[in-house]
Amino acid sequence: MSFPELYEFLRKSYFNHGAISCALFQLTPDALTSKLAEWPHVEGIFYEGQSVEELSEGIAKVLKGQVQVPPELALQLLKTLRRAPRQNQITPTLSRLSRREKQILVRIREGFSNLAIANMLFISEHTIKSHLYGAYRKIGVTTRLEASNWAMDNLLDDEDLWD
Structure with a gap:
């Protein structure tokens, strides 16, 4: 192959x-x-x-x-x-993300596919893509890897996203 x-x-x-x-x-x-x-x-x-x-x-x-x-x-x-965590991104950008966008970014950080995330959250894959489009614009990234790295730097594991 x-x-x-x-x-x-x-x-x-x-x-x-x-x-x-x-x-x-x-x-x-x-x-x-x-x-x-x-x-x-x-x-x-x-x-x-x-x-x-x-x-x-x-x-x-x-x-x-x-x-x-x-x-x-x-x-x-x-x-x-390897890279140092970026500073001063959290406050303004994080507050602009919706709860659902944060949930999806956490799953992206964990390596899940759009389809797997959709199944976990009981929504369509198209809805995942729409949320990702909005999240990418808000956090200033263009790729999935950049979004995953941003989530590693800015989204806490203990944040209350899963009520």
């Missing part, structure tokens, strides 16, 4: 079925592999040429619910994702 085919398969499975765990085998260590590792449901990445012992240990980890990625890829992902 080519990279574009694999990427499209993962994208469709994520948006249609939510967080389905998978492991990818026989990959090469390149920039495309690091893009695949960013997907929340990819639990294991195995490079071509890994020994039987490495594969066995890695598969055992994935089956136990752990993540298995080559150390150099893990380091690359950490360097990409």
